[in-house]
Amino acid sequence: xxxxxxxxxxxxxRGGRDVLHGLSFDVPRGAxxxxxxxxxxxxxxxxxxxxxxxxxxxxxVTVLGAPAGTPALRRRVGYATQSPAVYADLSVGENLSYFxxxxxxxxxxxxxxxxxxGLGDARGRRVATLSGGQRGRVNLAAALLGSPxxxxxxxxxxxxxxxLRRELWELFRALAGQGTTLLVSSHVMDEASRTDRxxxxxxxxxxxxxxxxxxxxxxxxxxxxxxxxxLIAEEDx
Amino acid sequence: MSVTVTLATTRRILAQLRHDPRTIVLLVGVPTxxxxxxxxxxxxxxxxxxxxxxxxxxxxxxxMFVVASVGTLRERTGGTLxxxxxxxxxxxxxxxxxxxxxxxxxxxxxAAVLAxxxxxxxxxxxxxxxxxVLVAVLDALLGMALGLFAxxxxxxxxxxxxxxxxxxxxQFLLCGLxxxxxxxxxxxxxxxxxxxxxxxxxxxxxxxxxxxFSGLLLRDVLVVGGCALLALVLGAATLRRRTG
Numbered sequence: 001x002x003x004x005x006x007x008x009x010x011x012x013x014r015g016g017r018d019v020l021h022g023l024s025f026d027v028p029r030g031a032x033x034x035x036x037x038x039x040x041x042x043x044x045x046x047x048x049x050x051x052x053x054x055x056x057x058x059x060x061v062t063v064l065g066a067p068a069g070t071p072a073l074r075r076r077v078g079y080a081t082q083s084p085a086v087y088a089d090l091s092v093g094e095n096l097s098y099f100x101x102x103x104x105x106x107x108x109x110x111x112x113x114x115x116x117x118g119l120g121d122a123r124g125r126r127v128a129t130l131s132g133g134q135r136g137r138v139n140l141a142a143a144l145l146g147s148p149x150x151x152x153x154x155x156x157x158x159x160x161x162x163x164l165r166r167e168l169w170e171l172f173r174a175l176a177g178q179g180t181t182l183l184v185s186s187h188v189m190d191e192a193s194r195t196d197r198x199x200x201x202x203x204x205x206x207x208x209x210x211x212x213x214x215x216x217x218x219x220x221x222x223x224x225x226x227x228x229x230x231l232i233a234e235e236d237x
Numbered sequence: 238m239s240v241t242v243t244l245a246t247t248r249r250i251l252a253q254l255r256h257d258p259r260t261i262v263l264l265v266g267v268p269t270x271x272x273x274x275x276x277x278x279x280x281x282x283x284x285x286x287x288x289x290x291x292x293x294x295x296x297x298x299x300x301m302f303v304v305a306s307v308g309t310l311r312e313r314t315g316g317t318l319x320x321x322x323x324x325x326x327x328x329x330x331x332x333x334x335x336x337x338x339x340x341x342x343x344x345x346x347x348a349a350v351l352a353x354x355x356x357x358x359x360x361x362x363x364x365x366x367x368x369x370v371l372v373a374v375l376d377a378l379l380g381m382a383l384g385l386f387a388x389x390x391x392x393x394x395x396x397x398x399x400x401x402x403x404x405x406x407x408q409f410l411l412c413g414l415x416x417x418x419x420x421x422x423x424x425x426x427x428x429x430x431x432x433x434x435x436x437x438x439x440x441x442x443x444x445x446x447x448x449x450f451s452g453l454l455l456r457d458v459l460v461v462g463g464c465a466l467l468a469l470v471l472g473a474a475t476l477r478r479r480t481g
Binding site for chain 1: 241242245246248249252253256257315316317319320321322323324325326478479480481
């Protein structure tokens with residue numbers, strides 16, 4: 001069992017409506033895998049299944065060799081939600097110190113993750129006074145605490161300028177180099193080319209599960225946005 | 238359950254309060270102000286001696302109910318609860334962390350009201366002061382635990398605030414403060430017998446009129462403490478790791 005995540009026939013219904021219709025895929029260890037698809041296609045629901053906070057109707061989700069949501073996984077999986085889940089009335093440092101205490105992260109981990117997301121000088125600032133992009137990075141920093149083996153990141157680069165976006169993708173790449181597995185969702189296609197493997201989602205189903213180069217070759221498209229559109233056209237036919 | 242995580246949670250909640258001095262002033266100052274008002278509205282020491290201690294049991298209950306229900310609702314809607322549920326944090330760690338932080342706050346609140354009542358307002362108590370503090374803090378914890386529990390049924394802060402009249406006012410009317418419980422219609426008395434605030438107010442009454450710590454006072458204290466614990470356990474049951 002060498003994959004970090006194994007999903008088989010995963011079905012989820014929310015509010016009486018099927019949101020995920022029997023997904024199956026694997027995420028190899030140490031890879032940066034992109035989860036792409038239009039907004040509302042079920043990306044967040046899928047990520048919630050991996051961290052064990054989503055009720056599922058069928059199928060299995062295995063994370064690092066154990067069923068998703070198992071207590072032992074709570075130290076080994078880092079999760080950053082799309083909208084920042086941090087305390088706006090606390091300072092950046094107070095937020096991270098609290099989460100570090102809950103995780104039992106080693107001493108000095110707060111400085112490490114602040115440096116990693118480029119917020120080293122914002123430690124004493126209250127989250128409420130930060131810009132949207134900075135809040136997103138505090139959120140990401142909290143997910144990095146305790147150096148989890150799997151990082152599940154929901155749209156971590158949304159609202160960031162191109163320079164910061166590139167820096168974060170370099171960070172993701174560096175983490176993968178140290179053996180961390182990353183599953184990163186996005187709805188921006190130009191980020192897809194930075195991944196090792198892509199999961200393309202549409203309306204609760206997987207359209208494709210392949211490396212970016214293979215997708216381009218298979219569809220004969222030059223860029224991934226085009227490849228995605230061709231895959232949709234193929235399926236609709 | 239982990240002591241480290243519980244204490245970290247308490248520290249975090251106290252830090253949030255420290256960043257919000259206006260809330261602290263309101264929490265500690267408003268009950269004191271109300272007590273002063275009450276003293277001069279009656280303007281008769283005997284009536285104040287009778288009603289004052291009862292209200293000392295009601296204020297912390299009501300205020301902690303509101304603060305706890307809105308506070309935990311913010312935790313639910315802000316996504317931090319979901320983040321914590323993906324972390325190695327037991328549900329009881331979170332609730333006990335809240336209980337400890339708000340318990341300390343209740344202590345400050347009761348200390349302020351009591352200091353003003355016993356000196357300036359000249360409130361006459363026959364029982365030990367410590368018993369009154371104990372009952373008041375238990376009332377605050379009961380209010381907090383019920384607030385945590387109630388917040389599970391609110392989707393918005395608007396709804397959470399509406400739970401105050403729904404959960405609290407019936408208990409307030411039936412607890413014996415307005416009409417002694419023995420003089421109510423039998424069916425109303427029966428209802429008031431199962432409401433926790435009735436025991437809180439009874440306990441306060443005993444502290445103000447009986448010297449020493451009687452067996453009946455102990456019974457009331459145990460009922461209030463037991464209800465707070467029960468509400469906390471029910472509150473824990475409403476915190477679910479997996480949601481739909």
